[in-house]
Amino acid sequence: MAEMSEHPGERAAQDPVKLIGVRERALSVDEVFRAVGDEAAGGIALFVGTVRNHDGGADVDALGYSCHPSAEAEMRRVAEKVVADHPVRALAAVHRVGELGVGDIAVVVAVACPHRAEAFEACRKLIDDLKHEVPIWKHQTFSDGTEEWVGAC
Numbered sequence: 001m002a003e004m005s006e007h008p009g010e011r012a013a014q015d016p017v018k019l020i021g022v023r024e025r026a027l028s029v030d031e032v033f034r035a036v037g038d039e040a041a042g043g044i045a046l047f048v049g050t051v052r053n054h055d056g057g058a059d060v061d062a063l064g065y066s067c068h069p070s071a072e073a074e075m076r077r078v079a080e081k082v083v084a085d086h087p088v089r090a091l092a093a094v095h096r097v098g099e100l101g102v103g104d105i106a107v108v109v110a111v112a113c114p115h116r117a118e119a120f121e122a123c124r125k126l127i128d129d130l131k132h133e134v135p136i137w138k139h140q141t142f143s144d145g146t147e148e149w150v151g152a153c
Helices: 029-035 071-085 116-133
Strands: 017-023 043-050 058-067 090-096 098-100 105-113 136-142 147-150
Touching: 017 029, 017 071, 029 043, 029 090, 029 105, 043 116, 058 090, 071 090, 071 116, 090 116, 105 116
Parallel strands: 017 090
Antiparallel strands: 043 105, 058 098, 058 136, 090 105, 136 147
């Protein structure tokens, strides 16, 4: 029997970036989960970001996301960086743009790795880097009539 480190399933897959997208329609958690299915993965970590009804102590009435034309390419660059640093078998990330309501899904990311700890770590790195590096902006309108733009997701 081969040592675990020698088994191909313990390493990153050849082409693990399975799904990257910026969409104007509702996002599907099932689509993202299916995209990262891999028989060599012992763990899949999935993060779903939703629109909450408050921010910074103020009630949020409306929220819209917009993006730079390079957003999808930047998402892929971030994903490839995560793949280079973790034993990713499969990775998917989609972000919504347009007007969203409270409770709507804004972003879904998932990472499949040989083990759960690797999957959690890679998934957290993926969502954190997407929020900080991809040119997607959030415009919030508050109940008191004020509004705010928030840079990079």
